Amino acid sequence: MGIDFTLSAEQIGLRQAARDFATQVLKDVRKTIRQYSRPDERFYATRPFLQKAADAGFVKGLFPKEYGGAGIPTLDFALAAEELAAVDVNVPSTLLGNGLCVKPVVIFGTEEQKRRFLPDFVEDGTRLGALAYTEVTGGANYDTPDPRYGVRTFAIREGDEWVINGEKHYTTNGTGWDGKNCHLYAVVCRTDPGKSPQESLAVVMVPGSLPGIKVTGLIDTVGHRATVSPRMKFENVRVPLDNMIGKPGDGIKIVSTNFAWTAALIGAACVGVMRAAFDHALEFAKKDARSGPHPIIDYPTVGYMLADMKMRIEACRYLTWKSCQQFDLSGGKEQELAVMTKVFCSETCVDVVYDAMRVVGVDSYTDMHPLAELMNDAMCFPLYDGGNMGARRRQLHSIIKSPGYDSHLAPYGVFGHAK
Numbered sequence: 001m002g003i004d005f006t007l008s009a010e011q012i013g014l015r016q017a018a019r020d021f022a023t024q025v026l027k028d029v030r031k032t033i034r035q036y037s038r039p040d041e042r043f044y045a046t047r048p049f050l051q052k053a054a055d056a057g058f059v060k061g062l063f064p065k066e067y068g069g070a071g072i073p074t075l076d077f078a079l080a081a082e083e084l085a086a087v088d089v090n091v092p093s094t095l096l097g098n099g100l101c102v103k104p105v106v107i108f109g110t111e112e113q114k115r116r117f118l119p120d121f122v123e124d125g126t127r128l129g130a131l132a133y134t135e136v137t138g139g140a141n142y143d144t145p146d147p148r149y150g151v152r153t154f155a156i157r158e159g160d161e162w163v164i165n166g167e168k169h170y171t172t173n174g175t176g177w178d179g180k181n182c183h184l185y186a187v188v189c190r191t192d193p194g195k196s197p198q199e200s201l202a203v204v205m206v207p208g209s210l211p212g213i214k215v216t217g218l219i220d221t222v223g224h225r226a227t228v229s230p231r232m233k234f235e236n237v238r239v240p241l242d243n244m245i246g247k248p249g250d251g252i253k254i255v256s257t258n259f260a261w262t263a264a265l266i267g268a269a270c271v272g273v274m275r276a277a278f279d280h281a282l283e284f285a286k287k288d289a290r291s292g293p294h295p296i297i298d299y300p301t302v303g304y305m306l307a308d309m310k311m312r313i314e315a316c317r318y319l320t321w322k323s324c325q326q327f328d329l330s331g332g333k334e335q336e337l338a339v340m341t342k343v344f345c346s347e348t349c350v351d352v353v354y355d356a357m358r359v360v361g362v363d364s365y366t367d368m369h370p371l372a373e374l375m376n377d378a379m380c381f382p383l384y385d386g387g388n389m390g391a392r393r394r395q396l397h398s399i400i401k402s403p404g405y406d407s408h409l410a411p412y413g414v415f416g417h418a419k
């Protein structure tokens with residue numbers, strides 16, 4: 001048996017469906033959201049696009065078949081994500097936000113929790129979920145062992161309830177469609193201020209309809225313009241004990257598995273954005289002579305740069321495919337490759353979009369071309385989803401220095417069989 005990168009007929013069909021959806025529907029997102037100056041209004045304007053994405057079956061893909069979903073493998077999701085992100089990053093980012101909320105239930109929840117929390121999202125594909133992880137004081141040190149630092153959102157047990165207090169921000173989707181709350185939050189918190197995250201970090205599912213959940217502000221981002229980033233306050237929010245996924249102390253495992261899933265998929269979004277920048281620069285280089293004697297692609301500097309860009313895009317695509325497959329085969333346990341994908345593809349994406357701007361020249365820095373907007377979207381990738389400097393490189397550092405580290409596990413580890 002050899003290694004086969006050939007896509008199956010279903011995968012080719014899925015990719016084509018995603019490409020058609022992106023080029024026919026999502027192509028209008030940018031011009032739609034440009035009409036609004038407030039970040040929440042831009043986000044609300046994407047609701048019809050999300051509805052269409054749900055109608056086309058892209059939301060269902062996030063959920064297992066047993067709960068009404070389509071249960072598509074992460075690699076297949078990546079094939080679709082590349083196509084969507086090549087045209088718009090905002091609607092895919094809403095899907096990613098939903099995924100961050102529900103994946104703890106999908107991967108670590110009990111049967112009862114899955115039945116309670118998942119089918120709602122399939123029934124109405126525009127229902128929104130959010131992961132409330134990032135503290136207003138920073139996210140990188142959420143697992144710092146000293147209990148005086150890190151996550152300051154607490155779920156304190158009172159009888160048969162958790163009482164949650166804390167403040168979060170960048171809680172994607174957290175405003176819901178009404179500016180008040182979304183359908184469900186996965187809140188990252190600690191159950192005891194005196195205990196380390198290793199003993200007390202937890203993920204608690206919080207329905208948005210409960211009293212005590214407030215949107216206290218909105219952060220405006222320079223890219224991902226219609227991804228809503230609210231500040232949230234949880235004030236004496238009471239949930240039953242069985243809304244916790246796993247037990248206190250399971251939080252680090254749940255959060256890192258969650259972010260391994262997004263890490264692998266963000267590779268696909270980066271490939272989509274790079275691809276869009278490359279295609280634009282290539283077309284420009286072939287057509288435009290910049291008042292010279294021939295199209296600029298004939299200058300070796302331009303041609304070589306385009307070749308270098310394309311090489312990096314291809315490398316990122318196959319790394320992404322491998323890490324998505326690895327995520328599923330290992331049940332999310334092997335995370336080195338996923339984190340490397342996130343770091344490598346996101347930083348390569350910024351470089352490649354910048355190179356596309358250098359090919360096009362000064363006009364790329366204006367609204368005559370889409371590249372400056374793509375750059376604003378690209379710059380988010382290394383910074384969000386656990387920034388590459390604080391959280392992600394630290395994850396890699398700790399994996400590499402761990403006593404049982406096997407450098408061959410990521411490339412060659414055998415984890416099981418793909419579903």
Ligand SMILES: Cc1cc2nc3c(=O)[nH]c(=O)nc-3n(C[C@H](O)[C@H](O)[C@H](O)COP(=O)(O)OP(=O)(O)OC[C@H]3O[C@@H](n4cnc5c(N)ncnc54)[C@H](O)[C@@H]3O)c2cc1C
Pocket residue numbers: 097100130131132133134135137138139140141169170171172173221224227229380383384385386387388389390391394
């Ligand atoms: C569009 C968008 C969507 C987002 N969606 C969500 C979401 O849905 N839910 C959510 O909870 N968050 C979300 N975030 C926040 C995002 O996940 C952040 O990347 C994450 O919270 C970590 O931020 P940070 O790495 O910059 O950490 P910070 O804690 O802000 O650290 C900042 C910097 O300090 C330095 N630093 C800090 N600690 C260390 C350390 N231990 N070692 C080395 N350097 C260190 C690093 O240079 C680091 O880059 C979103 C952000 C954006 C922009």
